[in-house]
Structure formats: structure tokens, C-alpha cells
Amino acid sequence: MAQAGQRTPQQERSRVTRRKILDAARQALKDAGWEGMVISRVAAAAGVSVGSVYERFSDKDGLIRAVQHDVLDRVDADLRAAFARLEGEADTPVAGLIAAAVRALAEQVDRHGAVMGPLILRAAVDASLRERGNATSALAEELFTSLLLARSGELSCSEPGTAVPVAFRAVFSTAVWQVTFGPDAGLRHQIAEDRLLHELTMLCQSYLLRTGDGTVEEER
Structure with missing residues (x-):
């Protein structure tokens, strides 16, 4: 079930991309804490565009809740x-x-x-x-x-x-x-x-x- 602030992925490729974003966000939190977990940094680490992140998560709060x-x-x-x-x-x-x-x-x-x-x-x-x-x-x-x-x-x-x-x-x-x-x-x-x-x-x-x-x- 999708959590508040995120959209349910519809295709396998979208699920894979979502997984990459979550893993990158998790690593950013681990390396630099909350302040260091910026969308552009997460997108670059995941190998996706900033737009791809926002397609799946409404904002940084939505992403952090998904990571949690x-x-x-x-x-x-x-x-x-x-x-x-x-x-x-x-x-x-x-x-x-x-x-x-x-x-x-x-x-x-x-x-x-x-x-x-x-x-x-x-x-x-x-x-x-x-x-x-x-x-x-x-x-x-x-x-x-x-x-x-x-x-x-x-x-x-x-x-x-x-x-x-x-x-x-x-x-x-x-x-x-x-x-x-x-x-x-x-x-x-x-x-x-x-x-x-x-x-x-x-x-x-x-x-x-x-x-x-x-x-x-x-x-x-």
C-alpha cells in the first residue's frame, strides 16, 4: 500500500526506479543526515532525473516518509x-x-x-x-x-x-x-x-x- 506523499508504481521499470531512489535516499541519510538528503543529490546517486523523483514522491517529506x-x-x-x-x-x-x-x-x-x-x-x-x-x-x-x-x-x-x-x-x-x-x-x-x-x-x-x-x- 502506498504511503502518504508517494504514488503507487504501475510498472516493473517504475518499481525498479523507485527502489533505486529509496536506496539512494537511505544512503544520503546515512552519509549526511537530514540536511544532506536533498532531492538533486538523491536523483544523481540513483541515476535518475529530479523529475523522476517528483513523479514518485510529492516532495522531500514524502520521500523521507517512504524511506522511514x-x-x-x-x-x-x-x-x-x-x-x-x-x-x-x-x-x-x-x-x-x-x-x-x-x-x-x-x-x-x-x-x-x-x-x-x-x-x-x-x-x-x-x-x-x-x-x-x-x-x-x-x-x-x-x-x-x-x-x-x-x-x-x-x-x-x-x-x-x-x-x-x-x-x-x-x-x-x-x-x-x-x-x-x-x-x-x-x-x-x-x-x-x-x-x-x-x-x-x-x-x-x-x-x-x-x-x-x-x-x-x-x-x-
Whole structure:
């Protein structure tokens, strides 16, 4: 279904051209951010005329919305695939499942982060972008929480229904901050990405598997 601000392609050649334009716009966002994604630059990179872009997208806002839907459709598909694989690991100790869920969430955000960052910033002033972005956030939360709440009987926190969504927010918010502002923006302490992921994993394990003295019940 066509999104607002774009026209439905009618022929295969038009679909191929549309794909080239979207890929070029995605790369422009990745390389130069929102301000660098100008129609003339996208057209040149796609090997089409500026008129060809406007034949398919009403304006720059229409193009950016199409790019966002394209990117987030890929994010949604990757998230579903990653968590579907984890659902099949029934024999994995719950501590290991927590670690895998944290890693899957952070890795999928990071994988698409170079394009997601500019889109997230633009969403602050564009309700349409924000609505589509919220749908992906909700999907990520549902996948993460459903996976871990299915093993709620093995968690040691008193209210898993609240604690698991809190764990999700800790990981997701950190991952989104990283791709939006860069790993060190506004922060005093520099932390390598692999170390940050390790610490987030430990944080979630300790929080969800804590005993009375705060220790983790299972082996990691």
C-alpha cells in the first residue's frame, strides 16, 4: 500500500526506479543526515532525473516518509526473525536467554542505526514519522517481553510483568540514544560498545534474577 506523499508504481521499470531512489535516499541519510538528503543529490546517486523523483514522491517529506517505512519494515522483519530464533531455544537457561534477548535487541537497533538516527531526530517535529517509529518500538517491546515473560516462573523479581518491560526500556533507550547521538554525546565516560552491551546484559540479569541480597541465582 502506498504511503502518504508517494504514488503507487504501475510498472516493473517504475518499481525498479523507485527502489533505486529509496536506496539512494537511505544512503544520503546515512552519509549526511537530514540536511544532506536533498532531492538533486538523491536523483544523481540513483541515476535518475529530479523529475523522476517528483513523479514518485510529492516532495522531500514524502520521500523521507517512504524511506522511514522502508527502513522500519526491515527493522521489524529483522527483529521478528531474531526473536523467533530465540523462541526455539527452550532448553537455554533463563540467564542465557536474557543475555540473548539483550544482544538481539541492541544488535538490530545498531544494524540500522546510521539511518534510524536521523529519522528519530526528525520524528521530534514530524508526527507521521513519530507514529511509524512508535509502532516499531512497540513491536520491539512486545517481542522482548513476550520472550522473557514466557519464562516468568524462572525469574526472581517480585513483579515480572513490570520488571521485564523496565529491563526492555533500559536496553532499548540506551541503544536508541547510541544511534541517535553517537556513543559519547553528552556523556562524561566513554564506554566501548562491547563493554556497554556486556554491562547492560549483567544489569538485566541481576535485576530479573536477583535474590534478597541482589545476587544472580543462575549461572550466566
